[in-house]
Amino acid sequence: MRLPSELARRDNNFNALRMLGAVAIVFAHGYNITSGRVESEDPVEALVYASGFRALDLFFIFSGFLVTASLLQRRDGVRFWVSRGLRLFPALLVVSVAIVVVIGPLNTDLPLADYVLSGETWLYPLVTGLTTYPDMPLPGVFEAQPVAGAVNVLIWTLRYELILYAGVFLAFCCGLLTHERAFAAAFAVLLLSYGALTSLTDLRDQIAFVDHAAHFSVSFAFGAFVWVFRRVIPLSAGLMLAGWAGAWLLAGTPLSDLARIAAAGYSFFWLAFLPAGWLRRYNRLGDYSYGLYIVHWPIAQTLHANVPDLPPVLIGLSSLALSLPLAVASWHVVEKPCLACVDDVTRLVKRAVSRPSGTEAAAEALPPRTRPADPALPSRKT
Template structure:
């Protein structure tokens, strides 16, 4: 039997993003949590980054060599990403475009998006004649935008591992600085360009929180219950944005860590980790279903049933 539930939690997070996008694609509505601050999708992305930080520190500790670590991470991300880029641009894009196929394939925009997606940048998101009339227009595979931040976290992990080390003190300091930068520093100009620094800081907070949780003994994890509950109550009741966000930074890592080692969940066996595949294809599939549904006047209940079925 598995000793932890991280694969299951990653699958739940991937489905959380998928679920959150459902109503958003059809009628631009999304269910908010914690005083309208977070959606199920944004909380699920936090779960991804926390688990990634927790597991990748363990991976680094086994080798502590940047080339081996980098090769492992590249093989984890880029083969699937390149396949998703190809399917997004040339398969779904080619089938859905309102242009003739020759014009579509000869467009620099088509090839530019393939390169942009395949390299993990995802700073572009539209194809000529594709999803132009959907509620979320000209967005082919919007879920890929978080991958560049994941890669940045790997780079930072290696830099810290090779220079300052990954001691408990260093990791807690990184979490504190990242959280403070996200909660307190709000300069719109910093969000211009390929990287949004506010996204960078919030993901760094969760990633390195996961890394720091390696120093919490699993057999002493129950002491996390009080801070989790305190953070949850404050996040639900506060009307101050920074306090809500800070409380989520407190309660969510505790909840994920507790669930990761909750024994009843270990009875659910997963032969494969499907979370990455769901993450890099869900948005694309939902956009295609949305266009087909609205083109043929399919009602929302049938539409929702179709995208739920496609997640199985």
């Protein structure tokens, strides 16, 4: 197989794979919520956590690929930011309001009147829904849980998504995305910087932001790399197996993380363009992965808070069953209608940005004979 030269939205399995990734994260959080940890020596629990981390890689790799494709195909900076904003924030804001109105009253340890009258309560949807800040608490909510006070902490990844949007837009403005050699050089510099950061410093161990930014940057850039060089990248099961063999051989070395990203990323694209007609039918449903991602954590926390003896697998299954209808509603009621408005909002933004200044507007409003002469043109008398 070869990657397509142009991206057909329905002729791939991106939606299905992202949905599977979101489901893997739901089950990983079932264990995370009950234990308060993200790693374990238990082989089953460790496998669940590993699948959740690989699912995050999938999201960032596909995001790098799709966002780069959209930017290069349309070459419209205003539309790029409008579409990115409408993809992330409307659904996040709605979910944040629902958390305040529904999840908070069900789980707060405070008297309901104190919860409702607290300024922190009504500040939550603004801070969380408009800035992607993940650590904003709600008064008395989930304070006794293993992951204490975490109302919707999983949206911590969205800040890195926004940073990487800015990075790819800057690369586009500098011409790096439109010149293959320049992009390859920039990608090589990123990999070298990542290697030096990992092997020569302990910053990734000491500062979580540095660790996550480094890892997600490489994942996102890998997706962008695949789009830029799509015409020369073959997709084969043999190369996919070779990639995983290389990742296994490099395990425990400073290159292990890079090897896993490359092996997993190549596998994701092989699966995304696998010519399986029956799998393509999922595209008729919609893209429910984002809604499931941003809504399931507070539901899982609520389940554990009210039924603390519920096993992690059942928390995962129950939160998935409760979250999926909400994710479907989010797509059809919020996300899809907002995305349908991208072109209209883009035109409004461009019109507002290009609106003439007050002096120019006044001059345009004058009758043609009384308009001031353009000083850059000679008058008729001369």
